[in-house]
Amino acid sequence: xxxxxxxxxxxxxxxxxxxxxxxxxxxxxxxxxxxxxxxxxxxxxxxxxxxxxxxxxxxxxxxxxxxxxxxxxxxxxxxxxxxxxxxxxxxxxxxxxxxxxxxxxxxxxxxxxxxxxxxxxxxxxxxxxxxxxxxxxxxxxxxxxxxxxxxxxxxxxxxxxxxxxxxxxxxxxxx
Amino acid sequence: xxxxxxxxxxxxxxxxxxxxxxxxxxxxxxxxxxxxxxxxxxxxxxxxxxxxxxxxxxxxxxxxxxxxxxxxxxxxxxxxxxxxxxxxxxxxxxxxxxxxxxxxxxxxxxxxxxxxxxxxxxxxxxxxxxxxxxxxxxxxxxxxxxxxxxxxxxxxxxxxxxxxxxxxxxxxxxxxxxxxxxxxxxxxxxxxxxxxxxxxxxxxxxxxxxxxxxxxxxxxxxxxxxxxxxxxxxxxxxxxxxxxxxxxxxxxxxxxxxxxxxxxxxxxxxxxxxxxxxxxxxxxxxxxxxxxxxxxxxxxxxxxxxxxxxxxxxxxxxxxxxxxxxxxx
Amino acid sequence: xxxxxxxxxxxxxxxxxxxxxxxxxxxxxxxxxxxxxxxxxxxxxxxxxxxxxxxxxxxxxxxxxxxxxxxxxxxxxxxxxxxxxxxxxxxxxxxxxxxxxxxxxxxxxxxxxxxxxxxxxxxxxxxxxxxxxxxxxxxxxxxxxxxxxxxxxxxxxxxxxxxxxxxxxxxxxxxxxxxxxxxxxxxxxxxxxxxxxxxxxxxxxxxxxxxxxxxxxxxxxxxxxxxxxxxxxxxxxxxxxxxxxxxxxxxxxxxxxxxxxxxxxxxxxxxxxxxxxxxxxxxxxxxxxxxxxxxxxxxxxxxxxxxxxxxxxxxxxxxxxxxxxxxxxxxxxxxxxxxxxxxxxxxxxxxxxxxxxxxxxxxxxxxxxxxxxxxxxxxxxxxxxxxxxxxxxxxxxxxxxxxxxxxxxxxxxxxxxxxxxxxxxxxxxxxxxxxxxxxxxxxxxxxxxxxxxxxxxxxx
Ligand code: NA
Ligand code: NA
Numbered sequence: 001x002x003x004x005x006x007x008x009x010x011x012x013x014x015x016x017x018x019x020x021x022x023x024x025x026x027x028x029x030x031x032x033x034x035x036x037x038x039x040x041x042x043x044x045x046x047x048x049x050x051x052x053x054x055x056x057x058x059x060x061x062x063x064x065x066x067x068x069x070x071x072x073x074x075x076x077x078x079x080x081x082x083x084x085x086x087x088x089x090x091x092x093x094x095x096x097x098x099x100x101x102x103x104x105x106x107x108x109x110x111x112x113x114x115x116x117x118x119x120x121x122x123x124x125x126x127x128x129x130x131x132x133x134x135x136x137x138x139x140x141x142x143x144x145x146x147x148x149x150x151x152x153x154x155x156x157x158x159x160x161x162x163x164x165x166x167x168x169x170x171x172x173x174x175x
Numbered sequence: 176x177x178x179x180x181x182x183x184x185x186x187x188x189x190x191x192x193x194x195x196x197x198x199x200x201x202x203x204x205x206x207x208x209x210x211x212x213x214x215x216x217x218x219x220x221x222x223x224x225x226x227x228x229x230x231x232x233x234x235x236x237x238x239x240x241x242x243x244x245x246x247x248x249x250x251x252x253x254x255x256x257x258x259x260x261x262x263x264x265x266x267x268x269x270x271x272x273x274x275x276x277x278x279x280x281x282x283x284x285x286x287x288x289x290x291x292x293x294x295x296x297x298x299x300x301x302x303x304x305x306x307x308x309x310x311x312x313x314x315x316x317x318x319x320x321x322x323x324x325x326x327x328x329x330x331x332x333x334x335x336x337x338x339x340x341x342x343x344x345x346x347x348x349x350x351x352x353x354x355x356x357x358x359x360x361x362x363x364x365x366x367x368x369x370x371x372x373x374x375x376x377x378x379x380x381x382x383x384x385x386x387x388x389x390x391x392x393x394x395x396x397x398x399x400x401x402x403x404x405x406x407x408x409x410x411x412x413x414x415x416x417x418x419x420x421x422x423x424x425x426x427x428x429x430x431x432x433x434x435x436x437x438x439x440x441x442x443x444x445x446x447x448x449x450x451x452x453x454x455x456x457x458x459x460x461x462x463x464x465x466x467x468x469x470x471x472x473x474x475x476x477x478x479x480x481x482x483x484x485x486x487x488x489x490x491x492x493x494x495x496x497x498x499x500x501x502x503x504x
Numbered sequence: 505x506x507x508x509x510x511x512x513x514x515x516x517x518x519x520x521x522x523x524x525x526x527x528x529x530x531x532x533x534x535x536x537x538x539x540x541x542x543x544x545x546x547x548x549x550x551x552x553x554x555x556x557x558x559x560x561x562x563x564x565x566x567x568x569x570x571x572x573x574x575x576x577x578x579x580x581x582x583x584x585x586x587x588x589x590x591x592x593x594x595x596x597x598x599x600x601x602x603x604x605x606x607x608x609x610x611x612x613x614x615x616x617x618x619x620x621x622x623x624x625x626x627x628x629x630x631x632x633x634x635x636x637x638x639x640x641x642x643x644x645x646x647x648x649x650x651x652x653x654x655x656x657x658x659x660x661x662x663x664x665x666x667x668x669x670x671x672x673x674x675x676x677x678x679x680x681x682x683x684x685x686x687x688x689x690x691x692x693x694x695x696x697x698x699x700x701x702x703x704x705x706x707x708x709x710x711x712x713x714x715x716x717x718x719x720x721x722x723x724x725x726x727x728x729x730x731x732x733x734x735x736x737x738x739x740x741x742x743x744x745x746x747x748x749x750x751x752x753x754x755x756x757x758x759x760x761x762x763x764x765x766x767x768x769x770x771x772x773x774x775x776x777x778x779x780x781x782x783x784x785x786x787x788x789x790x791x792x793x794x795x796x797x798x799x800x801x802x803x804x805x806x807x808x809x810x811x812x813x814x815x816x817x818x819x820x821x822x823x824x825x826x827x828x829x830x831x832x833x834x835x836x837x838x839x840x841x842x843x844x845x846x847x848x849x850x851x852x853x854x855x856x857x858x859x860x861x862x863x864x865x866x867x868x869x870x871x872x873x874x875x876x877x878x879x880x881x882x883x884x885x886x887x888x889x890x891x892x893x894x895x896x897x898x899x900x901x902x903x904x905x906x907x908x909x910x911x912x913x914x915x916x917x918x919x920x921x922x923x924x925x926x927x928x929x930x931x932x933x934x935x936x937x938x939x940x941x942x943x944x945x946x947x948x949x950x951x952x953x954x955x956x957x958x959x960x961x962x963x964x
Contacts (some may be wrong), residue, residue, distance in 0.1 A: 082528050
């Protein structure tokens with residue numbers, strides 16, 4: 001399912017997008033796991049009571065993995081929401097210029113700031129071997145926190161891919 | 176610098192009496208006493224950063240101060256809960272004695288230093304006993320607890336877990352919804368006057384005392400150490416002294432406002448219960464097991480626990496002789 | 505005007521300006537946050553400002569992002585999306601829509617009424633707007649298009665029915681409002697039942713009237729038959745599995761058996777069983793469902809993440825205090841002030857979403873409202889005037905989902921519409937529904953007991 005078929009082909013950008021989409025498609029299966037974990041919790045709650053907190057935490061772990069890795073996936077499928085009031089009527093060339101400028105001035109700075117700060121955030125969790133504050137919660141908070149820099153690196157890559165695509169097409173001027 | 180702005184995210188809404196109101200009082204006093212040169216700007220929970228992120232935010236310098244309770248860092252520092260509230264632990268007077276005139280404060284600061292957190296800590300409010308929680312049915316024997324899901328705070332949660340209770344540490348605002356939807360069957364939060372604001376009495380009618388898990392609870396002001404080092408001696412003294420004054424203010428406020436609320440709760444059909452001896456003994460025995468396990472698992476927990484225990488053993492002689500018996504029901 | 509105020513205003517203006525360039529909303533919000541943090545730092549160094557903004561402070565965005573990640577309430581969002589997409593792939597959704605419409609026989613607008621009815625049902629199972637809008641759109645838009653519905657009306661019906669979830673309990677917005685103002689969540693949930701149902705009824709009445717006045721906008725399917733006992737029976741047989749699924753999801757929440765998150769997982773699982781039952785299930789279908797779930801969930805959360813960056817910088821700049829001091833200086837009477845505040849919230853709703861308004865504006869309003877000395881009584885409820893006022897705000901915020909340029913229901917809807925649907929069609933479609941919401945708001949202002957009666961009775 002590459003909705004990217006709507007965007008003109010650029011080999012390097014295509015390759016990057018395919019790579020990101022393959023990762024995304026793989027990670028998307030966590031949602032099936034999430035359904036099963038919730039079912040398990042519902043069943044367990046009828047009969048037992050122990051271990052429920054860990055299951056509940058596992059749920060938001062799985063949910064956040066899906067959400068965070070989805071960011072780059074949705075970027076490659078060009079799904080992020082735009083106000084297309086004017087955008088829909090612009091020439092392709094104008095759109096490319098807007099895309100290129102916004103990536104450099106807005107999107108990449110945002111991604112880079114979050115990426116850099118998240119490295120410290122994860123390092124801290126690793127240093128103190130942070131665990132859940134609930135008595136029977138999950139250990140290894142650094143692992144789930146590590147999702148932030150990894151997913152934002154992928155998002156950065158997806159945005160760079162979009163930059164390459166639009167820049168190449170702008171130079172070629174084939175529209 | 177002679178002007179100072181403390182940007183202070185807080186862990187409890189400033190509308191919550193005794194939990195949130197003391198830091199507002201501190202902010203007001205700082206401004207008045209310093210003639211406006213030292214200001215504290217309070218950010219309600221989640222406004223800048225959520226309660227559980229306050230330690231990280233202060234330590235990394237993203238904000239220069241924060242107001243919370245150390246039990247929130249239980250997942251990062253196993254010993255932290257000992258500086259929040261100790262099950263079967265000291266009442267406010269004894270707790271303050273250990274902190275200010277025992278080794279408490281030294282250990283409190285050492286805890287953050289040795290865990291690599293770049294913060295200066297000071298107690299900035301204390302409240303007297305909390306309730307033991309709200310239940311849908313009477314709890315007469317340990318078996319009655321088995322299978323319950325309950326919101327519970329800090330070290331007491333480990334005790335409840337051992338007794339077969341599934342515990343979760345929900346923030347105040349989420350408890351009512353969880354109770355109403357059956358996600359939890361029972362809850363503990365704070366003192367009667369605060370619990371009443373959250374409306375637990377509308378769903379669960381059995382309110383148990385005494386709060387064996389939190390006889391006294393300390394709230395801390397964290398200040399980024401670099402920011403602290405940049406302050407003048409007089410600014411440092413101003414903040415420390417105001418926090419000490421706040422200790423007086425907060426416990427007085429907490430002590431004053433419980434009985435009218437309990438009176439009203441009774442009228443609304445709430446059953447105010449006192450744990451029977453079996454239950455209290457069970458809680459205490461289980462707590463001793465938990466304390467031993469936690470001491471074995473974490474050297475610093477053991478260090479603090481041993482020091483506090485030693486202090487309390489000494490205090491026993493005074494305590495057993497000094498006080499009149501409590502009024503009985 | 506000091507530098508901070510100029511920065512706050514500049515922040516809002518550049519946000520609005522950049523929105524219209526067509527840059528994704530999430531990146532506009534996030535990017536502006538970053539840009540103004542550095543502007544603030546520059547101002548601190550070179551002008552006489554005290555923003556306290558710099559690169560280090562911006563790190564709070566990561567803490568705030570983490571708080572979104574560990575929010576167990578939001579787990580329900582992808583699950584309801586999963587359920588919606590799976591119901592769509594399983595083929596039962598369209599049948600449910602068609603079957604239910606047959607119950608309305610030759611009534612013009614039967615399908616639209618079905619959408620609103622299902623919107624009310626969904627609202628009662630989740631407070632998550634995105635999921636409801638997406639689910640309704642995925643289920644009903646193809647059917648409405650096929651039947652030749654007036655496109656703006658179809659879109660308006662879906663968007664407005666989908667936003668009912670923010671008002672009808674359980675509602676995440678009401679939980680957050682209760683937390684912000686120290687009110688009882690139960691009081692707010694109870695208080696929202698009648699206003700929410702009333703709004704849904706108004707939508708249905710509007711659709712019926714429009715069907716009478718302009719039947720060509722809501723055509724009856726060519727093969728529409730009068731309702732007979734046989735049809736009713738067939739319909740019941742057809743929809744039974746799906747209705748059972750909804751009953752399980754809803755019933756388990758209301759009976760206190762399951763939390764909304766658990767119910768959402770059960771719903772996703774049940775939808776999968778239905779697909780298997782209908783022989784539509786396969787691994788490629790499941791792959792498509794999880795891919796779609798990931799994509800939809802992600803673009804919704806991208807906006808959460810961008811907005812959290814924007815809001816952080818806005819608060820650091822003191823944007824919230826600016827708004828507060830502006831409101832407290834008003835020279836009107838009590839109801840004048842209430843109308844003014846509601847008007848402001850309505851207008852802010854064009855550009856901000858409920859999260860920002862709830863977290864930034866609402867806490868500033870509480871003391872103002874409490875000080876008005878309104879004579880509103882409701883035995884057994886603490887702060888009845890605030891409970892009532894919160895419901896007014898909630899109703900006003902209903903409109904924020906539907907008002908362009910930043911209407912989250914519009915975005916979610918646009919996200920799942922076929923590419924030929926223009927966002928301007930959606931804008932056109934929601935106008936009547938915004939009018940209805942404003943009318944409902946007016947009724948609540950003058951009839952507080954609509955809000956306060958149920959909690960009073962329930963807890964007495
Ligand atoms: Na709802
Ligand atoms: Na809007």
